[in-house]
Amino acid sequence: xxxxxxxxxxxxxxxxxxxxxxxxxxxxxxxxxxxxxxxxxxxxxxxxxxxxxxxxxxxxxxxxxxxxxxxxxxxxxxxxxxxxxxxxxxxxxxxxxxxxxxxxxxxxxxxxxxxxxxxxxxxxxxxxxxxxxxxxxxxxxxxxxxxxxxxxxxxxxxxxxxxxxxxxxxxxxxxxxxx
Amino acid sequence: xxxxxxxxxxxxxxxxxxxxxxxxxxxxxxxxxxxxxxxxxxxxxxxxxxxxxxxxxxxxxxxxxxxxxxxxxxxxxxxxxxxxxxxxxxxxxxxxxxxxxxxxxxxxxxxxxxxxxxxxxxxxxxxxxxxxxxxxxxxxxxxxxxxxxxxxxxxxxxxxxxxxxxxxxxxxxxxxxxxxxxxxxxxxxxxxxxxxxxx
Numbered sequence: 105x106x107x108x109x110x111x112x113x114x115x116x117x118x119x120x121x122x123x124x125x126x127x128x129x130x131x132x133x134x135x136x137x138x139x140x141x142x143x144x145x146x147x148x149x150x151x152x153x154x155x156x157x158x159x160x161x162x163x164x165x166x167x168x169x170x171x172x173x174x175x176x177x178x179x180x181x182x183x184x185x186x187x188x189x190x191x192x193x194x195x196x197x198x199x200x201x202x203x204x205x206x207x208x209x210x211x212x213x214x215x216x217x218x219x220x221x222x223x224x225x226x227x228x229x230x231x232x233x234x235x236x237x238x239x240x241x242x243x244x245x246x247x248x249x250x251x252x253x254x255x256x257x258x259x260x261x262x263x264x265x266x267x268x269x270x271x272x273x274x275x276x277x278x279x280x281x282x283x
Numbered sequence: 284x285x286x287x288x289x290x291x292x293x294x295x296x297x298x299x300x301x302x303x304x305x306x307x308x309x310x311x312x313x314x315x316x317x318x319x320x321x322x323x324x325x326x327x328x329x330x331x332x333x334x335x336x337x338x339x340x341x342x343x344x345x346x347x348x349x350x351x352x353x354x355x356x357x358x359x360x361x362x363x364x365x366x367x368x369x370x371x372x373x374x375x376x377x378x379x380x381x382x383x384x385x386x387x388x389x390x391x392x393x394x395x396x397x398x399x400x401x402x403x404x405x406x407x408x409x410x411x412x413x414x415x416x417x418x419x420x421x422x423x424x425x426x427x428x429x430x431x432x433x434x435x436x437x438x439x440x441x442x443x444x445x446x447x448x449x450x451x452x453x454x455x456x457x458x459x460x461x462x463x464x465x466x467x468x469x470x471x472x473x474x475x476x477x478x479x480x481x482x
Contacts, residue, residue, distance in 0.1 A: 113286045113289040116293075120297045124300040125304035127304070128302075128304035128305045128308075132305050133343055133346045134346075136349060137349035165411050165414075166412070172403040173398055175394060175414070176396060177394040177414055178394075201392075202392055206336075206360070208354055211345065212345060213340075213345070214336030214354075214356060217356060217359060219360060219460065255354065257354060259356075261416075261459070264419050
C-alpha cells in the first residue's frame with residue numbers, strides 16, 4: 105500500500121526526470137548548429153591560414169572533403185570571420201554567370217545574402233561590423249553581424265570546367281581581411 | 284520505507300533521463316533522412332523547404348539542416364527540392380536505373396545533384412560527375428532534357444550511382460533566383476519526373 109508521501113516523492117521524481125530530459129534535449133538542439141559552425145570555421149581557418157582570410161575552392165565538380173550535400177556546380181570562396189579585433193572587409197569583382205555573397209551567424213542562420221544582379225556595379229566592397237558598433241569612418245557597404253563570429257561564402261556558378269581559369273582569376277583578385 | 288527507496292534512486296533516475304534526452308535527441312538529429320522531416324510535399328514526388336538558413340526555422344529544423352546540409356542559402360536567394368522516391372513512390376536505389384526528364388524551370392539557373400543517402404556526400408565515380416546544371420545539360424529544341432541514372436556507364440547524359448550492392452540515394456534540385464511566377468507557386472511548379480526504367 106502506497107502512502108501519500110510515497111506518491112508525492114514518486115511524482116516529484118518523475119517530474120524532475122521529465123524536466124531533465126527536456127532541458128538536456130533543448131540544450132542539445134540549440135548547441136548542434138553552433139558545434140557544426142565551429143567545426144566548419146576551424147576547417148576554413150586551417151585552409152585560409154587564419155581568421156578573417158579567404159579560402160578558395162579551386163576544384164571543378166565533386167571533391168573530397170566538401171561539406172555534406174555541397175553543390176559541385178558552385179565554386180566557393182569562404183572566410184571564417186571574427187570581429188573582436190574590428191570590422192572585416194570583403195571586396196572584389198562579381199562573377200557574371202552567377203555570384204552571391206552570403207553571411208551566416210553562429211547559430212547557422214543565413215542572415216544576409218546579395219547576388220550580382222542586385223549590385224549597382226560589378227565591383228563590390230562590403231564591411232562586416234559588430235552589432236552595436238558605429239563605424240562611420242569606413243568606406244564600403246556595412247553589414248551588421250548578429251554575432252562576433254560567423255562565416256562568409258561567395259558562390260560562383262561554374263557551368264563547365266572551362267570556366268575555372270577565369271574563376272580562379274576572380275578569386276585571386278578578392279580581398280578578405282581587416283577593414 | 285518506500286519513500287526512502289525513491290529518494291535513494293531519484294538522483295539516478297533524473298540523471299538517466301538527462302542522458303536519455305541527449306542520446307535520443309542526438310540520434311534524431313543525425314538520422315540520415317531527418318533533415319527532410321519538416322519538408323513539405325509538392326504536387327509531385329519532390330519535397331520542398333523554405334526554412335533552409337531561415338531565422339523562422341524552429342530549433343529542431345535549424346539543427347537538422349546544420350548537421351545534414353550546412354550553409355544553405357535562404358529562400359530569398361535559392362530554393363531546394365529533394366527527391367528520395369521515384370514517381371511511383373519507391374525509394375531511390377542504386378540497384379535500379381532511372382530516367383529523369385524535365386523542361387525549362389523559370390529561374391536564373393538550376394543544378395541537379397545526386398548524393399548517397401547514407402554518407403550525404405557525392406558518390407565516387409569514374410567520370411567524377413555528381414550533377415548536371417541548366418547550362419551544361421543537352422536539350423531538345425523545346426528545352427526538354429533527360430538524364431540517365433545508373434551504375435553502368437551511359438553514352439548520353441549520365442549521372443552515376445553507387446557501383447555494387449544497392450544503396451539509397453537522393454536527388455537535390457537547387458533553383459537559383461527563381462522568377463516571381465515560380466516563387467509564387469513553388470509547391471506546384473512543374474518539376475522533373477523520375478521514372479524507374481529497370482532493376
